[in-house]
Amino acid sequence: MASGLTMAVVERIMGIIDIPLRRWQKATGQTGMASFFLLPNMAVFGVFVLIPFVINFIYSMTGGAQIFLDERRYVGMQQYREIFSCGNYLDPNSCVQDGFWTAVQNTALFVVLQVILLIVLSLVTALILNREIIGRSFWRAVFFFPVLLSPVVTGLIWRWILQRQGLLNFILYEWFGAEPFNWLTDRTTAFMATIGVTIWAHMGFYTLILLAGLQAIPKDLYEAAQMDGTSRSRVFWRITLPLLMPNLIVVLVLALIRAVQVFDEAFVLTGGGPGTSTMYIVQYIYEMGFASELRNPGLAAAASILMGAVLVVLTLMQMAASRRNEKKGER
Amino acid sequence: MSAISRFIFRRRGGDGWHWTDIVTWVWLIGGLIIMFGPAVWLTLSSFKSPAALSKFPPTVLPYVTQEVKVEGFDKPLPLYEVTLPDGTTAKLVEKRRVGIVAQMIDPKNPSTVYKININNRKPVDMIEFATENYTEPFIQFDFLRYLWNSVFVTVMATIITLAINSMAAFALSKYKFRGQSLILIIIVGTLMVPLGVIMVPLYSIVSALGLFNNLWGVILPTVATPTGVFLLRQYMLTIPDELIDAARMDKASEWQIYWRIVLPLATPALAVLAIFSVVWRWNDFLWPLIVLSRSSLYTLQVGLNVYAGQLNVQWQYILAMTVVTMIPVVLVFVFLQKFITRGIATSGLK
Numbered sequence: 001m002a003s004g005l006t007m008a009v010v011e012r013i014m015g016i017i018d019i020p021l022r023r024w025q026k027a028t029g030q031t032g033m034a035s036f037f038l039l040p041n042m043a044v045f046g047v048f049v050l051i052p053f054v055i056n057f058i059y060s061m062t063g064g065a066q067i068f069l070d071e072r073r074y075v076g077m078q079q080y081r082e083i084f085s086c087g088n089y090l091d092p093n094s095c096v097q098d099g100f101w102t103a104v105q106n107t108a109l110f111v112v113l114q115v116i117l118l119i120v121l122s123l124v125t126a127l128i129l130n131r132e133i134i135g136r137s138f139w140r141a142v143f144f145f146p147v148l149l150s151p152v153v154t155g156l157i158w159r160w161i162l163q164r165q166g167l168l169n170f171i172l173y174e175w176f177g178a179e180p181f182n183w184l185t186d187r188t189t190a191f192m193a194t195i196g197v198t199i200w201a202h203m204g205f206y207t208l209i210l211l212a213g214l215q216a217i218p219k220d221l222y223e224a225a226q227m228d229g230t231s232r233s234r235v236f237w238r239i240t241l242p243l244l245m246p247n248l249i250v251v252l253v254l255a256l257i258r259a260v261q262v263f264d265e266a267f268v269l270t271g272g273g274p275g276t277s278t279m280y281i282v283q284y285i286y287e288m289g290f291a292s293e294l295r296n297p298g299l300a301a302a303a304s305i306l307m308g309a310v311l312v313v314l315t316l317m318q319m320a321a322s323r324r325n326e327k328k329g330e331r
Numbered sequence: 332m333s334a335i336s337r338f339i340f341r342r343r344g345g346d347g348w349h350w351t352d353i354v355t356w357v358w359l360i361g362g363l364i365i366m367f368g369p370a371v372w373l374t375l376s377s378f379k380s381p382a383a384l385s386k387f388p389p390t391v392l393p394y395v396t397q398e399v400k401v402e403g404f405d406k407p408l409p410l411y412e413v414t415l416p417d418g419t420t421a422k423l424v425e426k427r428r429v430g431i432v433a434q435m436i437d438p439k440n441p442s443t444v445y446k447i448n449i450n451n452r453k454p455v456d457m458i459e460f461a462t463e464n465y466t467e468p469f470i471q472f473d474f475l476r477y478l479w480n481s482v483f484v485t486v487m488a489t490i491i492t493l494a495i496n497s498m499a500a501f502a503l504s505k506y507k508f509r510g511q512s513l514i515l516i517i518i519v520g521t522l523m524v525p526l527g528v529i530m531v532p533l534y535s536i537v538s539a540l541g542l543f544n545n546l547w548g549v550i551l552p553t554v555a556t557p558t559g560v561f562l563l564r565q566y567m568l569t570i571p572d573e574l575i576d577a578a579r580m581d582k583a584s585e586w587q588i589y590w591r592i593v594l595p596l597a598t599p600a601l602a603v604l605a606i607f608s609v610v611w612r613w614n615d616f617l618w619p620l621i622v623l624s625r626s627s628l629y630t631l632q633v634g635l636n637v638y639a640g641q642l643n644v645q646w647q648y649i650l651a652m653t654v655v656t657m658i659p660v661v662l663v664f665v666f667l668q669k670f671i672t673r674g675i676a677t678s679g680l681k
Contacts, residue, residue, distance in 0.1 A: 014590050021586045033585040034506035038514070041499035045555035047540075049521055052532035059532055067535050125362065128355050139359055141668050142366050148660045148671070149370070150614035152632040156639055156653045157369045160376065160646070167372055170388045200365070205675065212676035232351075261525050264616045268636055282527040282617075289531045290621055301531045308528040315522075 056308075059301035067297055079302040100303055102276050103284035106191070110280060111259040114195045118255050119248070122203050126210035127240075140211065144204035151201070155268025158197045159184065162269075184270055187277040194266040194278050201265055202258065206251045213247030214240070246324060253318040260310055281307055370657065377650035378460040384646055394456040399424050399438045411435065411452040415445070422455065423447070464651035474652060476627055477634040481613060484549050484630055489608040491554045493601055499555075500563035500597075501589050505575060518557045526618055534621055548622040549615070549630070559604050566600035567593060603674040606667050613659060631656045 025033055055069065060079055062072035087094030092101035129140055146154065161167045162183040172178040183189045217240065225235045241248075263282035266272075272279040272287075281303065289300035376384065379393040398407035401424060408424035413435060415421060423435040423445060433452065435445045468474040502508075503515060526533070533552060534543075542548030570593060578588050594601070616632045623629055629637065635656060639649050664671075 014586070018584055018586045022584045025585055030506065030585060031508045034502040034508045037498040037502035037506075037585075037589065040495040041555045041560065042514070044495065044551060045518075045521075045557075047536065048533060048552035048555065049524060049529065050517070052529040052536055053521070053524065055532045055535075056529055067531075067538070069532075069535060124358070128358050131351075131355055133355065133359070137669075139362070140672065141664075142359075142363050144668070144672060145366050145370075145664060148610055148614075148664050149657060150632055150660065151616050152614075152635050153653055153657050153660075156635065156649065157373045159639070160373060160650065161369055165385060165389065167369075167389065173388060200369075204366075208672055208675050261527050263527065268616075268639070271640065285527055285530065286617065286621070289534070297531050297535075304528045304531065308524070311525065311528065 056301050056305060059298055060305050062298045063296075064298070065295045067295075072298065075298070079298050082299070083302060083306070097299070099276070099279070099284060099288075100299075103279050103281045106277070106279055107260065107262065107281045110191070110195060110262060111256060114198055114259050114262075115252065115255045117195065118199050118203060118206060118259075119252060121199060122206035122210055122251065123248070125203065125207045126214055129207065129211050130214040140208070143207050146201050147204040149201065151264030152268050154197060154201045155265050158193065158200075159269055162193055185274050187274055190270050190274055191277050194262070194269060197269055198259075198262060198265050202255075206255060209251050209254075210244065210247055213244050217243045246321065249321040250318060253314055253321060257311060257314045257318070260307065260314070370661075373650060373657075374654050377464055377647075377654045378462070379464075379647065380459075380461045381645075381647050383461075384650075392458050393460055395459045395461075396454040397457045401436070401438050401441055403441060408438075410438075410455040412455055413445070413447050413452040415447075423452075461647065464647045465655070468648045468652050472638065472648070472652075473627060473629070473634070474655075477629050477631045478655070480546060480628060481631040484546055484615070484619075485609055485612040487546075488550045488554055488612045489605055491550065492556060492559055492608045493605060495555060496559035496604065497563050497594060497597065497601065498589065499560045500567050501593050503560070504564045504567040505570075505572070505593070518560055522557045522561065530618070530621060537622060543622060544625045544628055545622075546628060549619045552618065553611075553615075556608075559608070562604055563597060563600050566597055570596050603670060606663060606671055607674065610660060610663060 021033075021036070024036060028035075058069065059072075061074060061076055062069070063075040063078065064072050066072050082096050083100055085096045086101065089095075089101065090105075092098045092105060095101045125143055129136060129143070133139060149157075164180050164182045166183075168183065169178075169180040173180065181189075183193055221239050221243075222235065225239060230238075261282055262280045263286070266278050266280060267283055270278040272283050285300045285304050285307070287294065288303065289295070289297050375391060375393070376389075380395055383390065383393055383395060397410045399410050400407045404426075408426065410422060410424050411433075413421055413423045421437065424438050425433050426436050426444065427434040428449070431449050433447050433449050435447050435452075437443065437445075503511065537543055537548045537552065540548075542551065574592060574596075575588055578592055583591070614632065615630070616636070619630045619633050620636070623633055626634070626637070631652070635649065635652055638645070638652070
């Protein structure tokens with residue numbers, strides 16, 4: 001009943017919209033209608049994506065703590081010069097903007113470790129889910145579940161487990177008699193925790209893509225290999241891996257793009273600490289842009305442009321990889 | 332029965348277990364524990380009283396010390412199982428405690444006072460779910476407000492996303508016009524522009540439009556998602572043009588063609604986008620954190636993080652609120668898991 005009523009209301013609204021549109025259509029023809037259909041999306045997109053994208057460059061060339069562009073003064077390339085004035089790029093303390101380079105260093109280490117572990121774990125899971133196991137869709141769902149959780153929920157779940165009185169310490173205490181340890185206040189373990197938690201949260205997504213790739217490999221190839229008595233490791237290295245390579249590359253680049261932007265889970269889990277050990281580049285931009293004590297939006301914009309440049313390179317790689325995929329599909 | 336177990340445990344190498352069979356089941360069961368365990372643990376913990384939460388080692392179920400009402404005392408007193416000096420055991424309640432000596436009485440006979448070393452007694456526990464963890468935040472914090480803000484943002488953003496993305500996708504898939512390919516290139520090109528890159532100028536634009544500390548400032552910047560346009564366009568390309576030509580013959584206006592023919596036919600793609608949009612918006616964190624500084628406007632995610640970041644974290648409430656935040660997504664997961672996984676596997680969208 002209720003849905004019938006809503007349908008009638010929707011019908012009515014759409015009918016009312018139609019009246020002026022018919023006039024418009026008469027005046028401009030079908031092509032004019034195309035611009036009408038595009039307009040709302042393009043307007044929102046333009047105001048909230050394209051314009052910010054362009055003025056980000058202007059921002060990066062202005063100085064001061066004011067956020068509005070007309071209250072900021074032009075400083076040219078000074079922000080970039082400051083960012084890049086370092087005694088030794090590997091030692092953040094030798095840089096004028098040591099916070100930026102600390103964040104870059106943390107992010108780089110995070111990206112390398114997280115992506116390698118993530119890909120290996122996703123690949124193993126996908127291979128296992130591709131076997132003839134009972135209830136495959138159930139198991140697939142198991143590994144996919146955390147993907148949908150919000151970063152805040154993920155962060156809080158793990159903060160609860162990794163705290164001093166948490167579950168992890170309890171398990172270690174019960175099984176190994178280990179003393180309780182505060183995992184999130186030690187530099188190394190806090191850093192490893194952000195890696196582990198982000199893998200936990202995103203692994204299912206990559207597993208799914210790899211599983212789709214595995215299932216697209218023609219079964220007769222495996223049957224032929226079995227007939228020839230090919231060993232299983234040989235089948236893996238000679239059939240599975242080469243045929244999965246395009247998917248693996250896409251997954252690799254997607255994982256890289258995501259890892260460079262690590263923020264939410266890590267921020268809720270550790271807040272960037274202890275010290276600056278889990279301060280990643282997006283958090284640096286966020287704090288430079290919006291934390292009132294050390295605010296310098298120009299510097300934040302410059303940092304974001306540098307991050308954007310890295311992402312553009314990665315995106316181009318991804319596009320090239322998926323284009324190669326499509327070509328392979330056509331063949 | 333044996334046929335079933337043979338089916339469940341069928342193996343690659345005929346008889347006997349190949350090492351890969353063992354790895355498979357260890358991996359799957361381990362995955363089950365690691366992927367579900369933390370959320371289950373959080374949910375179990377959310378029913379514990381503050382006293383039970385601070386206990387180490389923790390218990391799986393929420394226990395509280397049983398309390399007994401004794402005549403002559405205003406408050407109920409905690410019940411203990413006590414080993415008396417003569418070796419017998421009894422159930423006594425604690426009246427007072429001085430250092431390590433507890434003054435205990437028998438609830439049935441309150442006149443005699445036993446002085447017991449606290450090492451010789453154990454609290455009598457019973458399972459009790461601390462539901463006040465769930466009811467209190469509604470009164471103490473603005474929890475209902477956050478919930479409402481989150482629902483408002485999610486629903487509005489999803490409706491607008493579907494409306495304007497489907498319109499744009501319709502224009503890009505069913506019309507030929509100048510600049511079409513340019514628009515497509517721009518859309519594909521910005522597919523990967525993350526918020527982190529443009530958040531500083533976006534903030535100033537949102538403020539300039541008067542949308543700072545306004546839920547619309549959270550909703551609008553993300554509704555024109557290129558991912559949505561792209562997904563819907565790819566789907567609409569598969570709708571035959573003949574259908575549209577036939578409608579035009581019948582004097583249907585372009586608007587009618589859009590919402591009477593194309594939209595209903597694109598329902599599967601719209602459904603996928605709707606699910607994703609709901610999950611994205613519900614889970615949004617960084618942008619609401621930037622735009623909303625007034626606490627009455629916080630979404631659940633921002634409110635939760637702010638409370639969890641306070642020095643004196645009241646974990647019992649945080650845990651309960653986290654569980655509530657998790658519920659919609661878990662429901663989506665349970666009922667729509669198939670659509671989501673298919674959507675990801677076919678479009679690589681997330």
